[in-house]
Amino acid sequence: MAAEAPKQQSPPLKYTVTHNRKPTHTHEEFIAWLVNTHLPLALPVLKKHGVLGYELFVTPPFLSTALAAEMAVFQPTWDVSTTDCFIEYTIPDMQSMKDVVADPDWGVATRDQDEWVEMSKSLVSLGFSTSYLSGGEIVKK
Incomplete structure (x- = not known):
């Protein structure tokens, strides 16, 4: 019986989420909540x-x-994002994010997000990331 070929490891995935704050909070208050309250639990x-x-990735209004x-002036047809932040997760596969959101402790970590995040405006994406320039050096042509 032939040995089974090793399973090829796929590159990590990038899973991104954009968040806009509720208008009742300033950008600074929102980022402080995210960093000081949400992240220690998450x-x-x-x-x-x-x-x-x-x-x-924090994107201040100014x-x-x-x-x-x-x-x-330079690209008048482009839209500029007004989101307050982009969150980028690097994950081995989608199962890890499914496990995160199914964990009761994630419910604790996100329990007050509806007070802070304009959830209907959140945008998610999933894909791969390839570096071509790092530390000012070309790493891939």
Whole structure:
């Protein structure tokens, strides 16, 4: 009987979520809630279920406004995002995120998100990430 070929490991997935704050909160209050209240509860759950990475890309309104003014000149047909942040999870597979959201501790970590997050405006995406430039150096052509 021939030995079974080893299962090929697929590259990690990137799972992103955008969040817009409720208008009753400032951008600064929203980010403070996310970092100081939500993340201390969320990170252990993510780690428990094999999430490989979590990055928070904060997009303050003053930068979005400045970018919109620049883009009006250089790329007038482009829309500038007004979201408050992008969250990027690096995951081995979708099962890890399914396990995260099924965990009762995730419910605790997200229990007050409806007070802070405009959930109907959230946008999710799933895909792969390839680096071509890192630390100022070309890493892939």
